[in-house]
Amino acid sequence: MGAITGRLPVCNDTLKMPQLPPELWIHILHFATTVPGQMQVELQNPLDDTAASLPLPHILSPHSARADFIAAQATRAAIVRVCRDWHTIATPYLYENVCVPSSATLPILAEAMARYGQLVRRLDLLLEDSGAHQLAPLTDVFSLAHRLEILNISTRAAEKIHVPHRVMCALRVTCAPSLLSLSWDPASSLCPTIQDMQSLLCAVPNLRTLGQLQWPDCGPGYPLGCPYTLPILKRLNSMTLIHGHDDHGVDSPTFPSLRHIIIGKSTQDGCVDAFVRAHAHALRSAIVEVAVEDQEALAPLMACEQLDSLVLHMAPDMVRALSLWRMPLSLRRLGIYVHEVEGEARELVVMLGHISTMEAPAFLRSDGFALVYRLFARAGWRLEDRDGCLLIPL
Numbered sequence: 304m305g306a307i308t309g310r311l312p313v314c315n316d317t318l319k320m321p322q323l324p325p326e327l328w329i330h331i332l333h334f335a336t337t338v339p340g341q342m343q344v345e346l347q348n349p350l351d352d353t354a355a356s357l358p359l360p361h362i363l364s365p366h367s368a369r370a371d372f373i374a375a376q377a378t379r380a381a382i383v384r385v386c387r388d389w390h391t392i393a394t395p396y397l398y399e400n401v402c403v404p405s406s407a408t409l410p411i412l413a414e415a416m417a418r419y420g421q422l423v424r425r426l427d428l429l430l431e432d433s434g435a436h437q438l439a440p441l442t443d444v445f446s447l448a449h450r451l452e453i454l455n456i457s458t459r460a461a462e463k464i465h466v467p468h469r470v471m472c473a474l475r476v477t478c479a480p481s482l483l484s485l486s487w488d489p490a491s492s493l494c495p496t497i498q499d500m501q502s503l504l505c506a507v508p509n510l511r512t513l514g515q516l517q518w519p520d521c522g523p524g525y526p527l528g529c530p531y532t533l534p535i536l537k538r539l540n541s542m543t544l545i546h547g548h549d550d551h552g553v554d555s556p557t558f559p560s561l562r563h564i565i566i567g568k569s570t571q572d573g574c575v576d577a578f579v580r581a582h583a584h585a586l587r588s589a590i591v592e593v594a595v596e597d598q599e600a601l602a603p604l605m606a607c608e609q610l611d612s613l614v615l616h617m618a619p620d621m622v623r624a625l626s627l628w629r630m631p632l633s634l635r636r637l638g639i640y641v642h643e644v645e646g647e648a649r650e651l652v653v654m655l656g657h658i659s660t661m662e663a664p665a666f667l668r669s670d671g672f673a674l675v676y677r678l679f680a681r682a683g684w685r686l687e688d689r690d691g692c693l694l695i696p697l
Contacts, residue, residue: 332382332393337375372402372427398422404429406437413443420447430458430493438470438493445473453484455514460492471499479506486514486543493517497531505534513542515567533557543567544575558582565590579603588612593621604631614638 379397383390398419403412403426416423426448428441445451454474458464485507487493487500494517495503516531534557541563561582566575566589579586583606593600593615604610610631615638630637 328389328392332389332396372400373404376400376402394419395422400425400427402427402429404431406430409437409440409444413440413447416444416447420444421450423448424450425453425455426451427455428458428493430460438464438467441470442467442473445470446477448478450481451478452481454478454482455484455486455488456491456493456517457486457488458492459490462492463494464492466493466495466499468496468499471495471503475499475503475506479503481509482507483509484512484514485510486512487517489515489517491517501531504531507536509538510536511538511540513539515543535559541565544578559585561585562587563589565592567592576603580606583607584609586610588614590614590616593617601628601630605629607631608633610634612636612638614640616640 376397379393382393383397398415399422401412401423403409426444485503500517513536536558538560539558540560542558542561543565544567562585564579564582564586580603586604586607587609588611589604589607591600591604591613601613604613610633613631613634613636617640
């Protein structure tokens with residue numbers, strides 16, 4: 304994405320008809336190019352009917368929405384080239400959310416940032432190409448993004464790529480003070496040093512959402528578990544736990560405002576237990592990705608007396624064990640997200656029948672099959688598709 308060059312036509316040159324007032328154009332352009340949740344900072348409870356929540360797949364895997372962002376960016380880029388008036392009106396929308404799918408566009412973006420950097424509030428670095436090692440322009444990109452609020456990094460190069468110290472310095476010095484949401488895919492090929500990532504985490508006082516973090520291959524001298532010492536972030540509202548988070552927060556909560564957590568399937572049990580218990584008094588909702596048939600998988604949440612909503616993310620064969628699990632007594636809403644469902648609808652009825660008598664609240668979130676609607680209507684359940692839409696019996 305770069306600056307728009309060349310002569311743009313005046314709208315009167317190309318449109319020989321009455322024109323809408325500019326204030327209506329703004330609403331139309333916003334409607335045509337906005338992706339749901341694109342500027343959502345704090346994790347919303349996916350079972351909260353009053354919140355404009357993202358679909359659960361996008362919460363569990365933020366990169367699943369990348370196609371929507373890339374398509375919207377292409378639309379915005381086309382709109383600013385229509386005429387001078389549309390260029391003026393649409394430019395803020397073009398640069399508010401920037402998605403970089405290829406390292407080839409980094410030099411062009413760095414050049415454009417000199418003029419439009421103050422408009423950039425969200426930056427998604429995908430860089431799914433073999434040239435992702437050309438990271439020098441990122442120094443200029445970060446050093447000019449003074450109002451950056453959301454940063455998502457998810458790259459898929461063939462080999463690990465070291466992020467230069469000067470790039471991390473630009474990110475920390477310029478972007479960290481305004482940063483509200485940070486996610487660095489653990490599987491990303493972009494690898495900062497532990498020291499650089501630690502410095503970044505200590506420079507984000509306003510952070511509200513901490514997503515997944517890049518997990519370096521720790522050498523000798525680093526203990527098992529989280530290689531970072533997480534600072535006290537007073538405004539952090541939601542967090543994704545992966546791998547190990549050490550027990551530094553047992554005596555006093557590290558994140559006093561933490562309300563929502565996502566527990567990934569690769570998390571170390573002992574570390575999660577200590578972390579959750581340290582924040583049990585404040586947690587309101589949790590999403591747990593179940594990896595094994597463990598009746599004690601929810602044990603860390605039993606101490607959360609204020610936990611209102613729980614979403615379990617699991618494979619179909621995990622559902623059979625649900626009737627044996629203990630649920631937090633404070634729950635009002637339970638979501639069950641079943642992924643990779645295969646087979647006939649009647650097979651799903653048998654599978655979900657294992658929880659039809661479970662004492663639990665009245666919400667189910669699954670991948671589909673409307674034929675089981677009646678089963679859960681009798682039990683007080685609500686059956687939704689993966690986008691949160693109520694399924695109707697066939």
